[in-house]
Amino acid sequence: ALVVLDFGAGDGRCLGAFVDAARFLGDGAALRVVAYDVSRGALRAFERRCLDAGFEPIKDGVASRNPNVTISFETGGAGDAPEAAERRLETLGPFDLIYSGWGSTSAIPDLEEDGPSRQDRFLAVFKRLAPRLVQVVSSENNFAGPRARFDALRARRLAGDASSDLLSELRLATRRGHFYYPVSGREYFYSAVSPAAEAQRLFDAGFATVRVAACNVASFRDLLASPRLAKIEAAVLRKVDADDHVGLQLLLTRLASRAARRPRARTSRSAASAT
Numbered sequence: 026a027l028v029v030l031d032f033g034a035g036d037g038r039c040l041g042a043f044v045d046a047a048r049f050l051g052d053g054a055a056l057r058v059v060a061y062d063v064s065r066g067a068l069r070a071f072e073r074r075c076l077d078a079g080f081e082p083i084k085d086g087v088a089s090r091n092p093n094v095t096i097s098f099e100t101g102g103a104g105d106a107p108e109a110a111e112r113r114l115e116t117l118g119p120f121d122l123i124y125s126g127w128g129s130t131s132a133i134p135d136l137e138e139d140g141p142s143r144q145d146r147f148l149a150v151f152k153r154l155a156p157r158l159v160q161v162v163s164s165e166n167n168f169a170g171p172r173a174r175f176d177a178l179r180a181r182r183l184a185g186d187a188s189s190d191l192l193s194e195l196r197l198a199t200r201r202g203h204f205y206y207p208v209s210g211r212e213y214f215y216s217a218v219s220p221a222a223e224a225q226r227l228f229d230a231g232f233a234t235v236r237v238a239a240c241n242v243a244s245f246r247d248l249l250a251s252p253r254l255a256k257i258e259a260a261v262l263r264k265v266d267a268d269d270h271v272g273l274q275l276l277l278t279r280l281a282s283r284a285a286r287r288p289r290a291r292t293s294r295s296a297a298s299a300t
Contacts (some may be wrong), residue, residue: 026054026056026057026073027046027050027054027055027056027057027121027122028057028058028118028119028120028121028122028126029043029056029057029058029121029122029123029124030058030059030061030063030114030118030120030122030123030124030154031043031058031059031060031124031126032061032123032124032129032151032298033062033126033128033129033130033132034060034061034062034068034071034098034126034127035064035066035067035070035071035126035244036067036070036071036074036194037063037071037072037074037075038126039124039125039138040074040075040078040096041075043058043094043096044078044089044092044094044105047089047093047094048092048249049090050092051098052175054093055093055094055095056092056093056094056095057094057095057096057097058078058094058095058096058097058117059096059097059099059114059117059120060096060098060099060160061098061099061100061101061105061110061114062100062101063100063101063102063105065100068084068098068100070100071088071096071098072087073090075087075089075096079092080096083095084185085097085098086098095235097117099113099114101113104136104205104287106143106154107143107146107147107149107150108146108150110147110150111150111153111154114150114154115154118154118155119152119154119155121155121157122155122157122158122159123151123154123157123161124153124158124159124170125151125158125159125160125161125229126161127161128163128215129160129161129163130144130147130148130160130162131144131157131162131163131215131217131218132200132213132214132215132216133147134197134214134216135197135199135203135221135274136197138199138200142200144216144226145226145230146230148227148229148230149227149230149231149232152230152231152232153231158227158232159221160174160216161240162216162218162223163215163217163218164194164217164218164219164220164256165202165217165218165219167217168204168206168215168217171204171205171206171207171215172202172204172217174204175195175198175203175205178191178194178195178198179195179198179199179201179296181212196214196215197214198281200216202216203215204216204217218300220237220246223237224237226298237291238263238266239262239266241262257280260276261273261276261277264276
């Protein structure tokens with residue numbers, strides 16, 4: 026069987042992808058998934074989603090016979106040290122692949138300001154648990170407003186401001202790229218990393234080969250709701266992955282002119298490259 030650790034599995038957003046992967050593996054192949062999350066409620070929602078999709082309950086999880094997919098559920102502690110999580114997870118492996126999906130690694134805060142970050146320590150744990158990792162993180166061009174706010178707070182602290190009001194607003198966002206963002210009246214911890222820094226920290230964790238690629242530009246929720254937007258997203262990502270800056274500028278200009286219902290001035294690639 027192919028064994029996958031779904032780190033930060035949430036409510037089962039990847040269930041469809043796991044079923045498709047099992048079908049791709051072919052007859053006679055089996056996929057075993059360990060769904061790990063710090064939220065017991067999210068994992069219960071994941072289990073209900075599986076049962077609604079036709080999975081059958083088994084000890085410690087659910088199973089589907091066609092395709093052959095088994096999913097078990099493991100709850101971790103939000104404040105667990107990465108090494109403690111490793112000791113728990115290594116009893117459920119060995120794993121062929123770890124998938125740390127949207128926001129899972131990015132949402133790990135540092136409980137102490139000094140020493141290696143908990144995110145870096147988890148990456149080292151991932152390398153010890155499996156030879157391959159697929160990870161989705163937030164880039165530095167995301168959440169520009171909240172990031173700027175917390176950059177300013179950290180600058181004030183470096184300048185000597187140690188007021189209780191500042192510290193209570195800063196909370197755990199003490200390192201570069203860390204911030205909180207608002208959702209429905211609450212604020213949630215998150216972090217951003219540049220592509221170069223992401224590659225370097227994966228190399229530092231022990232991975233020998235690293236490939237960093239753009240994942241999405243529009244929000245996942247909007248992409249799922251609009252096939253047209255998903256088509257535009259795919260076209261944009263092809264330009265991004267090809268490092269075709271000029272082609273991307275022309276594509277976005279064309280899309281903007283259509284949205285504004287204004288004719289686009291003729292622009293050659295060579296002219297756009299000169300701007």
